Amino acid sequence: MTVFDVRTRWLRGVGAPGAKIRLVCLPHAGGAASSFHAWTALTPPEVEVVSVQYPGRQDRLSEPCPATMEELADAVTNALLHELTDDLPLALFGHSMGSAVAYEVARRLAEIPGRTVTRLIVSGRSRPRTARELAPRPAPADAEILDYVRVLDPGGAAVYEHPALREVIMPSLRADFGILARYRPTRLHRLDVPVTACGGDRDPACAVAGLSQWADVTTQGLEIRAFEGNHFYLNPRREELVEFVVGRVL
Numbered sequence: 001m002t003v004f005d006v007r008t009r010w011l012r013g014v015g016a017p018g019a020k021i022r023l024v025c026l027p028h029a030g031g032a033a034s035s036f037h038a039w040t041a042l043t044p045p046e047v048e049v050v051s052v053q054y055p056g057r058q059d060r061l062s063e064p065c066p067a068t069m070e071e072l073a074d075a076v077t078n079a080l081l082h083e084l085t086d087d088l089p090l091a092l093f094g095h096s097m098g099s100a101v102a103y104e105v106a107r108r109l110a111e112i113p114g115r116t117v118t119r120l121i122v123s124g125r126s127r128p129r130t131a132r133e134l135a136p137r138p139a140p141a142d143a144e145i146l147d148y149v150r151v152l153d154p155g156g157a158a159v160y161e162h163p164a165l166r167e168v169i170m171p172s173l174r175a176d177f178g179i180l181a182r183y184r185p186t187r188l189h190r191l192d193v194p195v196t197a198c199g200g201d202r203d204p205a206c207a208v209a210g211l212s213q214w215a216d217v218t219t220q221g222l223e224i225r226a227f228e229g230n231h232f233y234l235n236p237r238r239e240e241l242v243e244f245v246v247g248r249v250l
Helices: 033-042 069-082 097-109 142-152 156-161 163-182 208-217 238-249
Strands: 011-013 021-026 047-052 090-095 117-123 195-200 222-227
Touching (some): 021 097, 069 163, 097 163, 195 238, 208 222
Parallel strands (some): 021 090
Antiparallel strands (some): 011 047
16 A cells, blocks of 8 residues: 555545545645645544645646635535545544635535535634625735744744745745635535534634634534644644544544
8 A cells, every 4th residue: 555545636645445434634725735644644444534635736736726715615525526436424624724625615515415524623713704704805915924824833934934945835825825815605504514623722823712613604513622732733733633533533
């Protein structure tokens, strides 16, 4: 079995024959499927971990980034329906921007007979805001984006200080922040699946109290779990987080 046993245009992972659930992971703004590669080694054989590779980064660097959340969520949903041909139940995990993408994908899958989503797990982001609650904003300038990234991830932001790397990485980060600035669903859809909201107890972007807002998008109850750390708590707390997620999806 190779590291990329599951490798389609949109999806990356390691196949798990006999798995009972497929955990689909959606990365943060500027992030890539590689954010979740280490999760496979931490999950039991009953869980198949598949992460989403957005266009405009890594091996999809030459492809244009999606312009809207609708475009991105439609494409991810289509990939889950057509790039994986079995009917294995799905659980969705999204971090930061990936939380909004996961919510939109779950909403779309709920309308498709035969596609079972058992749980939505969101991380590091409060629920989406409608246009009535918060007007769309202009896409932030690069300097604003980088200042914000430095606050969220002081160590990881160092790569943007290298001009050659910044030239490669910045387009996808810029596009993703543009998606978030414009993203305002017309209304909130209440999902008939339980929602679990996770976050770092020192996250400057999303306080633990803000995670309670996800109760507005589910009819099946909300669970909140705080981990020690900042916005990217899921890296130093990876083993603890994966163990917790596995306990929620099995």
